[in-house]
Amino acid sequence: MSENEDLRDEMRKAVADFLRAESDRRAAMDGDHGYDRALFRRGVADLGLGGLPVPERFGGLGLGFAEAAVVIEEFGRAVAPSPVPDTLIAGTLLSESADAGTPGEPGEALLARLAEEPVAIAVAGLTETPGRGPVVADGGGLSGVVGAVPHGATADVLLVISGEGDDAAVHLVDPEQPGVTRTPRRALDHTRRLADVELTGARADRLSPEGDDGALARRLVALARIALAAESAAAAQACLDETVGYLKVREQFGRAIGSFQALKHRCADLAVAVHGAVATAQYAVRFAITGEATDELGDDLPTVAAVAKVVGADTLMRVAADCLQLHGGVGFTFEHDLHLYFKRGKANQLLAGSGPALRRQLAARL
Amino acid sequence: MSENEDLRDEMRKAVADFLRAESDRRAAMDGDHGYDRALFRRGVADLGLGGLPVPERFGGLGLGFAEAAVVIEEFGRAVAPSPVPDTLIAGTLLSESADAGTPGEPGEALLARLAEEPVAIAVAGLTETPGRGPVVADGGGLSGVVGAVPHGATADVLLVISGEGDDAAVHLVDPEQPGVTRTPRRALDHTRRLADVELTGARADRLSPEGDDGALARRLVALARIALAAESAAAAQACLDETVGYLKVREQFGRAIGSFQALKHRCADLAVAVHGAVATAQYAVRFAITGEATDELGDDLPTVAAVAKVVGADTLMRVAADCLQLHGGVGFTFEHDLHLYFKRGKANQLLAGSGPALRRQLAARL
């Protein structure tokens, strides 16, 4: 265990250094892709980010979700615009399928590609699409409309969820085919472009084993929610750290405003919230790895993932909002980065199951 | 208007002085009645509290709900155990009926008695009784069980609500009859004893005019909720005033703890809440008097009364809870009066329509 922790610490540092040195967030979010394609290529080439979860027999690093989560956290901390997080989730799912012997030939080919070259994968169907039901899979391929697909317009491959509940299934879809129409959408959160994806009898390779009763789709949803939890918690930590630093130097009334007790206590409450969100995301990551059906409280993975998602996103939103207030006017300017965290917070609350929707689901368990 | 305001200021002062000089809250709340019966008699004799709303032709002072509310506020400020508030509400309702020419002979007789001698009236049926429906009125009298009747076991007269909605009606009931069984209940709030009242074919005089579609009962409920709002707001103000005073003298870390900004800001927020609750109660009192069907926001009296009740009780609860924390350990002792406000706050939240229930009703208007 401690060996893995060392590895993860190294990875954390490597990714953080890479992002700090190379990432120009402002240029990336305004560019054509909404992210820095060259940076993505270098990240895959230099750090092996694409092949990180891919089993070694396909040429990957053979690491697991814990290491993927570390990378996702660092991208979250920097609110870096990038398809890396979703690609890692997809890669993790594919690799698990490969370990279970069920990825099929197209899945295996994609794993090999991931290890080899820069491939951006987008996941479609995590977020409720207003006025639309789930994508339908039948003999004629996949059909339906999926909104709010992160980096969906620029992704090289789509992972699409069809159906719902026990009928849900995961499919690989090549976006470059007539049956797929992608409409890029500017997002409230500048650091994560979205797309509407329309499928009209799109050819697809089903990843879910027949008769898995929606298990693979549930797993994908859980991994995606946990990833959002991890990136949110890390972003909240970054936001709070920056703010505490600012409060130590910003003076008003002849003293550092960080010496005013009302602000200090607010920061203390935020620190408690962030600590809780980080612990919750970490717990969820570990639980996703151990693969046990339920934990000591009797919760299953979808439950733990929903809790983590809600806690992480709510914490980021709360922290960013409070930090904006603590900064005063300057946090309200576009030039300051705080609003990127603030908008990411709201986006993470709404993506992949909104807070109200997930709490409604959790309440149904009571 | 200003003449009435002068009168109300005088009354406020007279009642406050009376309570300060004569009321021994602790002895009263532990006594047999749960309130000081002798004090009640003197209040009726010296200040005319019983006959306050009673029209002059019945020997009363002929004042209105605005003046009754002033008295109720002062009893709230002192969390004085007394049937005066409920008696004033009942007296107001009866007087309004008399002005409309519909109180009937028993109602008129009671008005004359109120002006003459100490009569405590309890109102039964304001608070939901768990597991029980409303009281049923038929040819055989009133039947049913009503819980949580304030001062119900010691009252000289009961005002009972039967039915619900458009079928609701108000009745005068003599508690000293075989059809009425009263079970005194010790209350969480030491300053307001409660009783369960069981009616088995109890003789009753109906106050509601036939075919009033529940109007008089609705009016009674509204007046009772507004009275709770007024007493809650005044109690919250008293609680905050006491706490601010304490913070100015209590020293820790070598300085008055009221100089710590985190506590100051909390007090400021409480002051805003109290100010709002006071204004809300006053608005509701005035609206109850003007008798217009709706106000400029399109709200009717039941709506305004529900808002006022919720806001008043929630504010008292919040203020008392925060004041307890601000006092530290000493507020946790039975000897300190803070817990009386704290318990009154919870009681007022639960009596005459709980917060969740009223908010549910208000939400239905949206």
Place this chain on the structure above:
Amino acid sequence: MSTGDEEFRAEVREWLAEELTGEFADVVGLGGSGREDEALDRRLAWERRLGSGGWIGLGWPVEHGGRGASLAQQVIFHEEYAKAGGPGRLLHMSEQLVGPTILAFGSDEQKRRFLPGILSGEALWCQGYSEPGAGSDLAGVRTRAVREGDEYVLNGQKVWTSLAHVADWCFVLARTDPGSSRHAGLSYLLVPMDQPGVEVRPIRQITGTSEFNEVFFDNARTPVANRVGDEGDGWRVAMGTLGFERGVATLGQQIGFQRELDHVVELAREGGALADQELRGRIVQSWIDLRVMRYTAVSTLRSAGSSVSGFEASLSKLQWATWHRDLGELAVDVVGPAALTVDEPYDLSPEQTSFLFSRSDTIYGGSNEIQRNIIAERVLGLPRG
């Protein structure tokens, strides 16, 4: 409400109905929070129309060109204006801040010179108070004004100056005594914007738009005769009318709030959020809190003489700013995932604008924290820390 007030209300309503359906039908609903720079020309024209109709400076004394209207009548005007969908006012700095200041502290000459332009709706003013180093702590002002003959020469930077790019004048708090600190040594100066020494740069905000500006004074000049009050007495002059800023406008503002909330309820009904336990609960609490604000304002105005106390101004600011900010967030939550996207290039929906822009409500014009300090120390009498 007296008969006279009802007649006044009818007059206001009639005038607005006529003007806003006529020539100015196109300005209905424009401007407002986060959309301050919308259709500026048309709205400036509308201000002049208001001025010629005699609706500016309603409460000002008759001898200075006002109507001497009562507080109740001023409230009526703001209510009817809001109900009629009158566009966001551009002259509130002129009418509600610098005008009353000149009335209270200005010389006769200043009154003669500056008030008519405000009353006619022609003179647009902006506020030069905040600086990068003097936000919540206004007394930290560092902009200097040095006397040279009959003029002051200004150097320094102001920030969060809305409408500075179109304003004719700026009322500036500047340090005229170079050795002074804090409240002492400040003066209140009226500075013409159209001169080489004044540069206005828009601040790009969280919304992507730019209602606010930075104003740079680089040897900007204004005659000594444009100083309001004594030299060094600027703090008292500036603070003397700060409570004025709100007060009478509150009830009108709340009608706008009610309309915003109604819109959110409508969205919730259409989109299904009204059926969600949590969003429904937040909506009803917002609905209740708006009523508390309204009842508080009604109570304040009932008990007010001719002005609103500092406590009530602070309380009202804290109340509405927090409420409005929370409504902004509630609005996007009610919209749900559809609020994730915006139109190109970054064109926000009203709910998204409200969500983002309302974050400034609790900061500008005295942050929530400053209001809490004021209430704790000046109203509750709690000791300074």
Place this chain on the structure above:
Amino acid sequence: MSTGDEEFRAEVREWLAEELTGEFADVVGLGGSGREDEALDRRLAWERRLGSGGWIGLGWPVEHGGRGASLAQQVIFHEEYAKAGGPGRLLHMSEQLVGPTILAFGSDEQKRRFLPGILSGEALWCQGYSEPGAGSDLAGVRTRAVREGDEYVLNGQKVWTSLAHVADWCFVLARTDPGSSRHAGLSYLLVPMDQPGVEVRPIRQITGTSEFNEVFFDNARTPVANRVGDEGDGWRVAMGTLGFERGVATLGQQIGFQRELDHVVELAREGGALADQELRGRIVQSWIDLRVMRYTAVSTLRSAGSSVSGFEASLSKLQWATWHRDLGELAVDVVGPAALTVDEPYDLSPEQTSFLFSRSDTIYGGSNEIQRNIIAERVLGLPRG
């Protein structure tokens, strides 16, 4: 979790199952928050049984009579204890506060003399820290201890001393240097309770009951040999093990919390509150927050070496105290109007007790405000005010 841990868990579970269904079946579920004085004799007997079973001082070094159990094993014990419904512990002050203090700072003689009584469950200790003038500000202690020959003579008043009426010993923070102030000049003294100079008066609380006491020292005496650490070094001694107070007990405590929450959910289901939008929302948020607390504790223990940091102790206290207090209020709200009445004379339901007694959670053992100060200054490094 290692195999050894699983064996240890089985051992704990087996022992508890046997003892709590046997002779001590009657103590199951007794005591706990707000019911600290319930069935004291039987619970004291149970403490002795725990002691004879070797379950006290689990983590203490073997050479001092402990088991040298790992943090994980201590957690396992607390968890299994809670799951088995073990009664509220009376010896936590002994085992978790004074014991570790003597281990860390005591003389060999003190260790020989005092530790065995704690380990056997026979010596009951109470805490003499807080005073009427020294609540949140412990360094304001005014109780004096003056040296007379081989003894200290104590005069002063302590407050919030739970179990003082049955305790054998009190560990007292007293001022031994009369001219000193604040943290300097305090000493940590072990004082026998059974002497004429010690008077214990119960404090009647908001619940009507009396778990807490005032302790008056009126020329109370204790040998100088009963001072732990140097004279004047009492602050360091007392603070040295304050973080110890929580930590390992947290996960066990949370099992109790989960049980309380389950009970509230059950009440809500039966009484209909679960169908109410608002109460349902509050319940699910409480349910989520309990998980966050648990995950936080798991994370703390995973990363902890042999002790828990001050940050984590403060954080955990703030988290659980606030959560538990809110649960107390939620419980009566779920019960609804039925919570308005109590049994004669003032006999509270578990929900009512929880509602009232949990108000002390956020005050004692370092109030929420104190914890926030600690986190802001010592963890975030924000400057002192």
